[in-house]
Amino acid sequence: MPAAQKDQTQRQDDTDKTVPILQSGLLFVNFFLIITALYQLKPASRSQILEVIGAKDLPWVWIGSALTLFVFINIYNRVLRRVGRLRVVLGSALLAMAALFGFRLGLESGGAVAPIAFYIFVDLVGVILVEQFWSLADSIYSTRDGKNWYGMIGTGGLLGGMAGSALGAALIHYTPLQTPDLLLVGAGIIGLIFAITLLLSRRGYYRQMQGAADGISHTAWPYQSSSKRRRYLLLIAGALLMAQLVSPLVEFQFMRIVEVSFPEREARTASLALFFSVLSGFSIFVNLLITPLILNRLGVLAGLLAQPLMLAAATVGFMAQGGFISAAVMKIGDRGLSYSITRSARELLYIPVDQLVMYQAKAWIDMFGYRSFKVVGAAIILVLTQWTTLARDLLSLNWVILISCGIWMLLLVALYRHYETLVRPVPAAVEPVATR
Secondary structure, eight states, rough: OOOHHHHHHHHHHHHHHHHHHHHHHHHHHHHHHHHHHHHHHHHHHHHHHHHOGGGHHHHHHHHHHHHHHHHHHHHHHHHHHHOOOOHHHHEEEEEEHHHHHHHHHHTTSSSHHHHHHHHHHHHHHHHHHHHHHHHHTTTOOOOOHHHHHHHHHHHHHHHHHHHHHHHHHHHHHSOOOOTTTHHHHHHHHHHHHHHHHHHHHHHOOOOOTTOOSSSOOOOOOOOSSSHHHHHHHHHHHHHHHHHHHHHHHHHHHHHHHHHHOOSSHHHHHHHHHHHHHHHHHHHHHOOOOOOOHHHTTTTTHHHHHHHHHHHHHHHHHHHHHHHHHHHHHIIIIIIHTTTTTTHHHHHHHHHOOHHHHHHHHHHIIIIIIIIHHHHHHHHHHHHHIIIISSSSSHHHHHHHHHHHHHHHHHHHHHHHHHHHHHSOOOOOOOOOOOOO
């Protein structure tokens, strides 16, 4: 090969290696900023809504949030098919910024409408921004490249949760900014996200991969799979949805304690932001150090059981002592492990499933099942605390959590037995010995 051609080939190879590094770095920063922005808004939305309606009426807001998301997804997908993915992503960022400026003004006017709408908006924008990000990332990478880079990019989100919450706590504690001002900080961060997304698109990184789907999927349950695998998928759904059923019960307990412990708005916002930072830091620690140890040495079942076991133990501790620290430990046992070891173990469960069936099942669970079971969890709280006299205190709800954790663990054990039968290697057929 001539020297000039060899040099050109070497430069092309160097370029091919540099481009994925550059675009992955930009995506890391982009995802970091998305989660940073969300964790400016989450403490503000939680603190603000406690200011106007209190924790006892939060289940109604959760039901309204789930119903709003179901309606919005259908509208969003129709717009997406007409306008195109990249334009919708950029437009969503601009609309989110405008909405945050509007909510900033609305929160100063008093009343409960603006805080409730803002709370639902934060839940909605959290789903949309994250889904949009991964949709665009899927248009950049092949499956092979995604396996190489998605772990690093996803770490940006965990770091963003910790940094964003810490920033919010610091702004409230050390500057004259108040809770509504965090909306403007979030809007500014979303502006940076808009700029990075536009930069990536103008450099030609975003392209529609052949066969890629537009929109937020809400695929129907995959009834076409075999009966054995359908039972397996139903057990996966049952176990994961039990976790989602328990989550609002834990959240309700936590928010009741926050409401009592921090009656002043700014102190409540700073404490919530600091808590979310600790929660994200705990998830990073578990994800990097504990998850590989448990999954490699103790196996998938141990990874699956870690969340309900820790949650049950934390609930017993809360029943014994109460207070903000005990409630925070219970919340970390729920969400902190859900974002780390449970997610890793859950992905292993999908490996024995056909890819198309897996996609349909995950889409149904993530977009329909989770929200539906959160509505069920909210309804259970309303039945026990408002519509009947079965559970007028937090202690009674703790027993519901413990019973639910027991059912959850039984489902996980049954699920693991099915998992073992699917991943167990099929013994090779023994050929008969030929006789002479």
